[in-house]
Amino acid sequence: MAEVTQLIHQYLRHNKKFPLVFCPGCGHGIVLGSLVRSVHALGLSKDEVVLVAGIGCSGRIAAYVDFNTVHTTHGRALTVATGIKMASPHLTVIAIMGDGDAFSIGGNHLIHAARRNIGVTALVLNNFIYGMTGGQSSPTTPEGAYSHTSPMGQLESPFDIVELTKAAGAGGVSRGTVFHVKALDGLIAAALTRPGFNLVEALTPCFTQYGRGNGFKNPVEMFRWLKDRAVSLEAYEKLADKAGKIPIGTFVERGTAGLETRYAALCRELREKKGGAA
């Protein structure tokens, strides 16, 4: 406990109004904890970490953490993060987004960030719903699930965040859940150290806006659902019946140099050529 208190004092802002804005049963606070533990484990200084957030419940996390924090517009966190990383490659840039934020309004930015492999860690808190606006379906809302904009059940099929980001060319892609906290800590820490664009999808329950309308009696049931559904990637691959199971773990570890590194190499080359000619 003393350890937790120490981390809280070290990494959360003492001048920010607490408690957190999150509803009871929300998993976002757990991701916040995971992020702080990962940064701490890596020994990064608070000054060199920039946390860029979008709009939505996940976007509010930024205000609580004592990093450099930028709460941007809806869906645009990765564009601002890209600018920061290109301008100051020495900074550790993390973009924290929700599923609607990252894959609906910000979907184009996400696939391009993955394609250009910019050295940013994208933390997507996937709760299958637009929480802050009151429970509308998002691009990850499962088929048939109820929301205020799919009152008769969702007709559309959801994105598989991992597969999409993989296909777009990201340097690293992983998925965890807020039930498997230790594993999530590890996934975030690994993403922060791997070069290029790294995405971590964190499955997190939203009881208030999603669970209540979809047959969950309480938040605990939602955490249990995560526990039952999620299996490690290795175990998942051996499963004969994969139906209803969600693989978690690391899916891609390309480790290719980020755009900022390749750009710096180009500039160096140009300078040398110029120096040689003169």
Next chain:
Amino acid sequence: MSTPRRKTREAFLLGNEAVVEGALAAGCTFYAGYPITPSTEIMECMARRLPQAPDGVFIQMEDEIASMGAAIGASLAGRKAMTATSGPGFSLMQEQIGYAAMTETPLVVVDVMRGGASTGMPTSPGQGDVQQARWGAHGDHPIIVLSAADVPECLEMTVTAFNFAEKYRTPVILLLDEITAHTREKIQLPEPGDFEVFSRLTPTMPPEWYKPYEETLRGVPPMPPLGTGYRFHVTGLSHDLLGFPTARPEEVRALTERQFRKIDGFFHDIQLVDQIGTEDAEVLVVAYGCVARSARLAVRQAREAGVRAGLIVLKTLYPFPRKHVERLMRACRLVVVPELNMGQISREVKRVNEGYATVRTINRIDGQIITPSQILKEIA
């Protein structure tokens, strides 16, 4: 704004290329953009120049929204950042321009205006984005909008745009038109020191004393680059002095009022105009951009014909240089406002006129320039 003093290096440049020279002279080291006619030469030129400039960063983004986002991020990281676009792209940028205004992030947006609404006439001139430049982003926010009438002015006003952005911590829009951007003219390239270059104030106090949105004498708080020890929160939400979201009426009011005051208190510095023959004018032409060049000739010809005509060229469009225009209008019987739109600056002219003079507009929206003779017909 001081002009280059020595004649050392001459070049034959497009308006768009002169913008790049101005940006580099002002210390711009970051460009993010998306190709769009008729602004593309700015981007292409930056793509060649910035990787070779010290600390220069160029990046092509996936759209104009992303371009603005990247420019904002770079500016927060301490860079002088810019992007350039045209009509449709300018519309896409509005959300982020509002964010830059709210977060008081300095940056320069060049909008090379083309003809018509929507896709309109991409290779023809227009001046239809004037009101959008002022009011395009939602919510009350101050903004500075500049324009340029010829190639040397493209350079000079780009420097001015960066200086204003840095001095007042605000996005600055530089409105060009297709003619000005695509005209090739002789220009003196600036040497270091030719222009006064202003950079944003950074905090000097210890980080624990720093309040990112504190009231200051000029209303402009110092701004540290990300990663220098001053960890604070940047948000587009209405925020308190520390940058944290607030809905307390007194805090929200104080924020918005300071944001307006930092611009409104410095009209004498921001509102730039050129005047030709206005001392004794009884007929006044108010113009900007490429139309100002036609107006220059028309006013000269009118004078030769014995009409006491004068011209005021608006280099600052917003905040609208009311004091300058109003003073001249009081002495005139007729004011003519030619522009390549259905009447956007003439709305402002009529607003400040308050019935003193007759205001006549010349509006052209067919992708053609307003000729000197067209203006002359109205004033002589």
